[in-house]
Amino acid sequence: MRVYYCYNLGMKKINEYIQFLPMSEGPLSADVYVISVDNKTFVFDIGSSDESYALVNSLDNPIYIISHFHEDHMGNINRLENGLIYLSKYSYDKSKKGIVIDKDTDLSSHVKIVLIPSSHSKGSLGLKVNEYLFVGDALYSGMNKGRPSYNQNTLKETIDLINSMDAQFVIMSHDETIFSKDEIVVKLSKIYQKRIKNDPYIYVD
Numbered sequence: 001m002r003v004y005y006c007y008n009l010g011m012k013k014i015n016e017y018i019q020f021l022p023m024s025e026g027p028l029s030a031d032v033y034v035i036s037v038d039n040k041t042f043v044f045d046i047g048s049s050d051e052s053y054a055l056v057n058s059l060d061n062p063i064y065i066i067s068h069f070h071e072d073h074m075g076n077i078n079r080l081e082n083g084l085i086y087l088s089k090y091s092y093d094k095s096k097k098g099i100v101i102d103k104d105t106d107l108s109s110h111v112k113i114v115l116i117p118s119s120h121s122k123g124s125l126g127l128k129v130n131e132y133l134f135v136g137d138a139l140y141s142g143m144n145k146g147r148p149s150y151n152q153n154t155l156k157e158t159i160d161l162i163n164s165m166d167a168q169f170v171i172m173s174h175d176e177t178i179f180s181k182d183e184i185v186v187k188l189s190k191i192y193q194k195r196i197k198n199d200p201y202i203y204v205d
């Protein structure tokens, strides 16, 4: 699917109701997605840069969802002036702010928070919006013994979850490609096939 440039601020448009501010470096700041649906504005991740802060702060009473506790995804949390914040307990432990989500939660008729088992970070939240599934960094590897790796059992859970989701497209942070769900399942399954018996980790370096 094509992503095309839109308006000012360097925002890009995914469709008529989803735009995002792409990630930036210095400081590392993750993609910020702005979703206007069901007469509400949802923001998936808030970044850590001044640009992403300017964007999220310009919105009228948004609903924020934080994908996971890494700084590039939630660094701006203490600067937020209005709006509801939903996050996992791992993110809450950092911010002491917001509403903790510990199960899949409908936010409106077309928007749902989904818990994603993740080798990248504990307490990863995804957001399902119609046929789109936003996953943040949940499908990326984590680190074990200083090496990028997936936990074998967790990866199996990740694949099963993505497979079971009624979503057509998967959107990952730090990547502007819009993947089909099937592509993602194939990609993760190839990694899973590299597992070695009795080693809980699958190294991908």
Ligand SMILES: [Zn+2]
Pocket (backbone or CB within 6 Å): 068, 070, 120, 121, 137
């Ligand atoms: Zn991360």
